[in-house]
Amino acid sequence: MQSLASSVGVVTSGVGVVTSGVRAGIAGLMNLAAQGVDPSSGGGVFSVNFNQDFSSIGVGTKVGYKLFSLNSLDKIEQICDNANEDTCIVERLFSSSLVAVVSLSSPRxxxxxxxxxxxxICNYSYPNTILAVxxxxxxxxxxLEESLYIHxxxxxxxxxxxxxxxxxxxGLCALSISNDNCYLAYPGSNTMGQVQIFDALNLQAKTMIPAHxxxxxxxxxxxxxxxxxxxxxxxxxxxxxxxDDGSRLHELRRGMKRCATIxxxxxxxxxxxxxxxxxxETVHVFKLEEVKEPQRVVVDEQQGLMGWMSKAVTASASYLPTPVTDMLSQGRxxxxxxxxxxxxxxxxxxTVIQRQPRVVVVATDGYLYLYNLNTVEGGDCPLHKQHRLEGTGGDGIVAAESSGAPVGPAYPGGAKKSEAAAGCSGGGSYAGVVRGPTPPGMTESDKMSEMAAACESPPKNVLKFDDDNEFPPV
Known part of the structure; x- marks a missing residue:
């Protein structure tokens, strides 16, 4: 991962219009690890992201954000085009109409x-730059850089x-989408690869995993x-x-010779x-075979040379250094x-598109790439289709009726905490979080109804007859 200092340099060169006083905050706001900001791109794409079930894509740009549906290979439906303000974080809740948005001009x-x-529906201000949602x-x-708020x-x-x-x-963190196992993961150290697991439902620490x-x-x-x-x-x-217990299930090797930024x-x-x-230039697809208990290798005389070699490798494993043994056991x-x-x-x-598994890659060059995946034989995945998601004149984009959310006054990236609080006067606060007033034309009851409706889980084992992905083949 690039250092923060180097990240600031490349991000500001890509944006080119930001004042020097807020560059450091914006560099963090780009969320290099989770949001996928491209330091070298100049096309105005700040972030690309999937929703929780990989059924849609969110794209944050210098003029707003867009949402696209992933239910077809040849045509990508644009379901929202918000052109109100620069957007560097956009998170959609599954397939609902609920989105969480952070703009570049109001990074807190x-x-x-x-x-x-x-x-x-609502807005909240925080004491520092928001790095991920x-x-x-x-x-x-x-x-935030040194804290997490759970709502x-x-x-x-x-x-x-x-x-x-x-x-x-x-802003490296992950939140499980499961209703039963609602866990939050974040780095437990900035010098070692420790993963802290927190139970976000019961609000208590679960475990710490020394991963790397x-x-x-x-x-x-x-x-x-x-x-x-x-x-x-x-x-x-x-x-x-x-x-559950922090035990290692799989160890997979991405490469042997060169390091890479994941x-x-x-x-x-x-x-x-x-x-x-x-x-x-390579995306690796690993198959997670079920972990089985090791079994003793029985070799009889009829197995010949291959049986002897298998026995020799198994027997020598106990004499090899641990790093060598680990490397031999790593999955490719x-x-x-x-x-x-x-x-x-x-x-x-x-994700499954038109009844077939596909590898979907979205890059901050503004393009979507769809590849076919052979789940039996593996190998090279051929490119099926490429779509342009940012800008005009893109092939395969079907525009749908959409509208953007109204934009309130923006807080400058370099604003002090007290200034941010003054801008949201009239709302409540909790541990440094300042809640803005209820938007005009919407009562508190209306807001709660909208949130509750968006958070309802869909019924299980119900066929959606208008969805080609779920309709059973004849």
Missing amino acids: KLKVCHFKKNSE KLNRARLVVC NIRDMKVLHTIRDTPPNPT DNPLAAIAFNASGTKIATASEKGTVIRVFSV FSLSFSPDSLFLLASSNT AFATVTLPFQGIRNVCAI
Whole structure:
């Protein structure tokens, strides 16, 4: 991972219009680890991101944000185009109309909006720059450099504050999307790769996992919240741990010779695959085989030379140094994606589109890349389609009716805490969090109804007959 100082330099060169007084805060606000900011791009894309179930994409740009639906290969439907203000964080709650937004001009202010109704539900200001926002149906987490605020998403009350965390200038954190295992993960150290797991539902620390020797670069939960994948700044080894007891389940090798900056880790919905993208041109797809108890190798005379070699390797393992044994046991990539670029920030995911698993990569060059994945044989994943998501004249973009949320007064990035509080006079506060007044035209009851409706879990085992992804084939 790049240092904060180097990150500031490249980010300011990409933006080019920011005053020197707020560059440091904006560099952190770009959220280099989780949001995928491209230091070299000049196209105005600040962040790219998937929603929790990989059914849509959020793109933050210098003129606003856009949301796209991922339900087709040949046409990508644009479901929202908000062109009100520069946006560097946009997080959509599953497939609801609820979005959390942070703008570049107001880096300490979080707005929760209903984009289809063109309404702002609420806004909160924090004592420092917001580096990341994570949502599930129970909690909304706001990450600052040295603290995390946990909100009840139904009424946005601050339930708990984790203070004095190790310096986390990139806002690295992850929130499980599971209702049953609602866990929050964040770095437990800025010198070692420790992962702190916090139970965000019961508001208590769960465990600390010593994952790597070097500081963390990426972390990700699986859909059920039972596993967590980690990568360090070195970027050569990816590990998967059990959230329950912290035991190591898998150790996967991304590369042998060169280190890399891991941009994104992502489990498939069934947790059978794990994706890793980096600043190289290769996205690695690992197959997470079920961990089995080691069995003694029985070799008889009929096995010949191959049987003898297998026995020799097994027997010699106990005499080899531990690092060598670990390297021999590390899993290799099951499949790979070769991107048409390198060094550009991106996020990756495996999702089912038109009944087939696809590898989806969104980069801050403003393009979406769709690859086919053979889940049986693996190998190279061929490019199926490429779509332009930012700018005009993009192929395969279908615009849908959309509207942006109203924008209130912005706080300058260099504003003092007292100035931010004065701008939100009339609202309540909790441990340094300042709540803005209820937006005009919306009562407190209306706001609660909107939040509750967006957080409802869909019924299980119900077929959506208007969804090609879920309609059973004849």
